[in-house]
Amino acid sequence: xxxxxxxxxxxxxxxxxxxxxxxxxxxxxxxxxxxxxxxxxxxxxxxxxxxxxxxxxxxxxxxxxxxxxxxxxxxxxxxxxxxxxxxxxxxxxxxxxxxxxxxxxxxxxxxxxxxxxxxxxxxxxxxxxxxxxxxxxxxxxxxxxxxxxxxxxxxxxxxxxxxxxxxxxxxxxxxxxxxxxxxxxxxxxxxxxxxxxxxxxxxxxxxxxxxxxxxxxxxxxxxxxxxxxxxxxxxxxxxxxxxxxxxxxxxxxxxxxxxxxxxxxxxxxxxxxxxxxxxxxxxxxxxxxxxxxxxxxxxxxxxxxxxxxxxxxxxxxxxxxxxxxxxxxxxxxxxxxxxxx
Amino acid sequence: xxxxxxxxxxxxxxxxxxxxxxxxxxxxxxxxxxxxxxxxxxxxxxxxxxxxxxxxxxxxxxxxxxxxxxxxxxxxxxxxxxxxxxxxxxxxxxxxxxxxxxxxxxxxxxxxxxxxxxxxxxxxxxxxxxxxxxxxxxxxxxxxxxxxxxxxxxxxxxxxxxxxxxxxxxxxxxxxxxxxxxxxxxxxxxxxxxxxxxxxxxxxxxxxxxxxxxxxxxxxxxxxxxxxxxxxxxxxxxxxxxxxxxxxxxxxxxxxxxxxxxxxxxxxxxxxxxxxxxxxxxxxxxxxxxxxxxxxxxxxxxxxxxxxxxxxxxxxxxxxxxxxxxxxxxxxxxxxxxxxxxxxxxxxxxxxxxxxxxxxxxxxxxxxxxxxxxxxxxxxxxxxxxx
Numbered sequence: 201x202x203x204x205x206x207x208x209x210x211x212x213x214x215x216x217x218x219x220x221x222x223x224x225x226x227x228x229x230x231x232x233x234x235x236x237x238x239x240x241x242x243x244x245x246x247x248x249x250x251x252x253x254x255x256x257x258x259x260x261x262x263x264x265x266x267x268x269x270x271x272x273x274x275x276x277x278x279x280x281x282x283x284x285x286x287x288x289x290x291x292x293x294x295x296x297x298x299x300x301x302x303x304x305x306x307x308x309x310x311x312x313x314x315x316x317x318x319x320x321x322x323x324x325x326x327x328x329x330x331x332x333x334x335x336x337x338x339x340x341x342x343x344x345x346x347x348x349x350x351x352x353x354x355x356x357x358x359x360x361x362x363x364x365x366x367x368x369x370x371x372x373x374x375x376x377x378x379x380x381x382x383x384x385x386x387x388x389x390x391x392x393x394x395x396x397x398x399x400x401x402x403x404x405x406x407x408x409x410x411x412x413x414x415x416x417x418x419x420x421x422x423x424x425x426x427x428x429x430x431x432x433x434x435x436x437x438x439x440x441x442x443x444x445x446x447x448x449x450x451x452x453x454x455x456x457x458x459x460x461x462x463x464x465x466x467x468x469x470x471x472x473x474x475x476x477x478x479x480x481x482x483x484x485x486x487x488x489x490x491x492x493x494x495x496x497x498x499x500x501x502x503x504x505x506x507x508x509x510x511x512x513x514x515x516x517x518x519x520x521x522x523x524x525x526x527x528x529x530x531x532x533x534x535x536x537x538x539x540x541x
Numbered sequence: 542x543x544x545x546x547x548x549x550x551x552x553x554x555x556x557x558x559x560x561x562x563x564x565x566x567x568x569x570x571x572x573x574x575x576x577x578x579x580x581x582x583x584x585x586x587x588x589x590x591x592x593x594x595x596x597x598x599x600x601x602x603x604x605x606x607x608x609x610x611x612x613x614x615x616x617x618x619x620x621x622x623x624x625x626x627x628x629x630x631x632x633x634x635x636x637x638x639x640x641x642x643x644x645x646x647x648x649x650x651x652x653x654x655x656x657x658x659x660x661x662x663x664x665x666x667x668x669x670x671x672x673x674x675x676x677x678x679x680x681x682x683x684x685x686x687x688x689x690x691x692x693x694x695x696x697x698x699x700x701x702x703x704x705x706x707x708x709x710x711x712x713x714x715x716x717x718x719x720x721x722x723x724x725x726x727x728x729x730x731x732x733x734x735x736x737x738x739x740x741x742x743x744x745x746x747x748x749x750x751x752x753x754x755x756x757x758x759x760x761x762x763x764x765x766x767x768x769x770x771x772x773x774x775x776x777x778x779x780x781x782x783x784x785x786x787x788x789x790x791x792x793x794x795x796x797x798x799x800x801x802x803x804x805x806x807x808x809x810x811x812x813x814x815x816x817x818x819x820x821x822x823x824x825x826x827x828x829x830x831x832x833x834x835x836x837x838x839x840x841x842x843x844x845x846x847x848x849x850x851x852x853x854x855x856x857x858x859x860x861x862x863x864x865x866x867x868x869x870x871x872x873x874x875x876x877x878x879x880x881x882x883x884x885x886x887x888x889x890x891x892x893x894x895x896x897x898x899x900x901x902x903x904x905x906x907x908x909x910x911x912x913x914x915x916x917x918x919x920x921x922x923x924x925x926x927x928x
Contacts, residue, residue: 315892316586346783353885362601374601377875389683433586
């Protein structure tokens, strides 16, 4: 009798699995109904998220939003970008005005634990450092004793810098501005001896200074600031999609799939992982409630992580950042992704 | 039934019913909003409550009046912000009132150039947004001031540069507390003497030498007290070391820029209130006063302004409340007021948006109500007493 009952339950659950009974995802349903993804980005940070004079958004964080749109809706253009300030970003995400944030925000414990935020992986490893005038002859942050530093209020940078100088017993005046742009303008006007932000952000913002050549970015970082797409709590399936699109772009680089060779790879690659990634084998897309060529669309339209990096912040861009930590682990960097298996 | 209907037709009963219904409705709405918000926050995994106020803040503040340090709590940070907001508001109120009165009276002057300049100033100020003033003063002031190495030295003890005005700070403030006490006592004495002198004049018609007494009690005694306190104290004199001056107290440029913006902006509006108030006094009053042989300045002081004040106080109260609220523009230039410190830094560090915004609103509400209560009291005091 008991054996029969167990068999019945097993049979029932098997038939449900066969019918693709996915857990409901309100976010995904809303996106499909709306026809675009609402992506919260930075107000304007060259290389990461920056709108040109035609209103076209470009940048590493922007590319991630486009990749997500390609995966979910099949079209990388179906993104609505919402510029958010340091102060607005969490409430805008928490209240559901955007589907996710992709905007140079550091992943921290307290944000994860007490703000109802989830971090779905890392698309940029960043270290905080300082920009100073060449005339000061400062070579490292340790020489900034007595200096004043401009910073965006409430950023992790504000606290990192304060902690770092306190630990070394250096007296530094930290002046907090509401926006990064205000802080860098004040630095440029001579109000501060240094401005602090992540290496990538500094490289982008240096271009906004009156005479960029007069300033030097100190090389030694004082913190580690991993950054990546942020979702709110709840809706696990949406989080799954956000996480695996990011993993997919990194895996594609590792597997040598690029926007140029993706058609050929899909048709004739003998590597099973490549075939699963591109939807030629298995049903990985369908498992999440997407079409099976989800990553094919991403690579075809946006490219893999490396392509995106080179185009936005790397050697092919104005920022000219080295890959450094943001290189694949196989090439001495930190980028690592679980296999598509 | 008809009895209940009759009761309802009674206007007083009906008023009570409406008011009770209104209060109950408002309460229900509040309860609904609070419950809705807290339920949604729990669902979204956001911590709520005021426990975060006792967390360590770890935020540096470059300009503090309280004994806040980065080792303090978030509540200490809140008070530091409130103190900075009150400081800039009170100083701006006093200076803007003074400047506004001068400009307003100049606007009415029969001197063509004076009244044209005052009129141009008023029109200019009233048609430009405050944020422009704030940014203009901030970046204007900073661009004009030299870097620390080339500071403007004031007698070798105070130094002005684009990091602010560094002034010497007394090592032990005790002497200054005595000096302040002495000054207050001497001002109290001056007030009592003037009361006595007025009574005596009413009684006997004799003038007391009030100018000499005033000079001694209002100017000389305080000057001596401050001189004594300064000489009896060891001073922490700023010295240039490395990037900037060390020691002393720094008046940051953000404070100066915000204050200058608030004063120049508000003065334009106060000037119009002053002009309106003075013009509201019937011209016959001035004619009557001059027929009595009073000189123009005395007419202004004794006849026009006391009557104009009655018209001016209510709109002046609005301007004072605007100064309080406008002080939040300091956040745009990093003046560490309550908006910048609490709604900026603390909000971002803790993410407790609802609690923090509610507390900030409460600060403005409490200070605002206090200002308007004071102005209402003053208004009642100077109101025309009719029998």
